[in-house]
Amino acid sequence: MHNDAFDYNLLSVFDAMLRERSVTRAAEQLGLTQSAMSHALNRLRDYFDDPLFVKTGKGMAPTTKAEALAGPILEVMTAMRTRVLPQASFDPATMERTFTLCMTDMGELVFLPPLIKHLRVIAPHCTLRTMQVPIPQIEALLASGEADLLLGSVRTAPETLFQQQIFMHGFATIVSTKNRDVGEHLTREQFETMPHIAVSLAGRTSPAYDAAYESHGLRRRIYLHTPHFLAVPLLMDEQPDLIATVPQELANVFCRYGIVRTVQPPVTLPPFALSQYWHPRFHHDPAIVWLRQWIKQIFDRYPVIEAVGGTVRDAAVAARRSKQPAKGRRM
Incomplete structure (x- = not known):
């Protein structure tokens, strides 16, 4: 030769x-x-x-x-x-693949029911796996391909990741259905004196919305910090005087089981963005491109809440305008 x-x-x-x-x-x-x-x-x-x-x-x-x-x-x-x-295209009807999603237990309650419902129809041979990992480990997991997407609200997402806003939602304060002392509205005094459950993720000592309360001069009396959203309604059922502030969609899920109900807090918190994040290595991977587009399409039906003063930007709209998702944009 x-x-x-x-x-x-x-x-x-x-x-x-x-x-x-x-x-x-x-x-x-x-x-x-x-x-x-x-x-x-x-x-x-x-x-x-x-x-x-x-x-x-x-x-x-x-x-x-x-x-x-x-x-x-x-x-x-x-x-x-x-x-x-086959990597040049992705046929969801015939593809056999497990998609791994990083999310909290709250994310599982909000995202998984509609995802599973649609996935079993349009991609019957694909399966799902979820992981809950600390934020500092996210970039390495996405870069290695061990995880495909991160779904949720991450205020300190690594700068190297792409992100796309899925939908925006507000917060709701919930109380036990056994609590007869609280009506449809929480008074300022009730809000400040009743014991709160605070969900703190990824080692954070205080939820992000504490700053919003403090800007109105409100203080919460935190009785319990927990990293688990699912524990909240069960604890409130056992201790009806406890209250909590959680994402609105999660409150809607909890209320379906008749354990808690939503009440109007003394002040309205600004909305927050739920987004999907992925590593640039897999930006053009056909299966991951399909997954991102599919997730965005499913949750486009969720209501979009405009932030006061334009402090929250719609990354999805910006992505559609530029034909590329926002990269490394902190939320």
């Missing part, structure tokens, strides 16, 4: 000749003229310094060298057809 650069397109010529044993039929299969096919075959012969395929009474038979090359070349062509080329 000489040292000239090899044209890897010639592998498909060898593959077609090996299967068809005819220059004419191989050319038809590849969509080439017979002249172009003969020229490509001659290039192969020159490169390997061997006829490769010779005329016999049963067509073009492979030479000994061609038979020796057949195994490795077929392996390459099989890998191209089964592992490389």
Whole structure:
């Protein structure tokens, strides 16, 4: 073999000749003229310094060298057809894949029911896996491919990640249905004197909305800090004097079970954004592109709450305008 650069397109010529044993039929299969096919075959012969395929009474038979090359070349062509080329597109109806999503227990309650409902219909062979991990580990998990997306509200997302706003929601204060001391509205005195449950994620000592309360001169009397949203309604059912402020959509889920009810707090908190985050390495991965678009489409039906004074920007709108999602934009 000489040292000239090899044209890897010639592998498909060898593959077609090996299967068809005819220059004419191989050319038809590849969509080439017979002249172009003969020229490509001659290039192969020159490169390997061997006829490769010779005329016999049963067509073009492979030479000994061609038979020796057949195994490795077929392996390459099989890998191209089964592992490389399918990556150019994603067919959810036939794809078999497990998508891994990073989210909190709150995210599971909000995101998973509609995701599972739609996924089982349009991608019946795909499955889901969820992970709850500390924010400092998110970037490495997404970069390695161990996780596909992060869903939720992350005020300190790594600058390297892409993000797209899914929808915006506000907060709601919930009380136990057994609590008879609170009506439809919480008075300022009730809000400041009743014991609160505060959900603190990723090692944060105080929820982000504490600053909003403090701006109105309100103070919460925190009785319990917990990293688990799911514990909140159960604890309130056992201790009806406890109250909590949680994302509105989560409050809606809790209220369906008749354990808690929502009440109007003394002040209205500004809305927050729920977004999806992914690593630039997988920005063009067809399956992840489909997943992001599908999730965005599902939750586009959720109401969008405009922030007071325009302090919260709609990253999804900006992404559509620029044809690219916002990158590394903190929320």
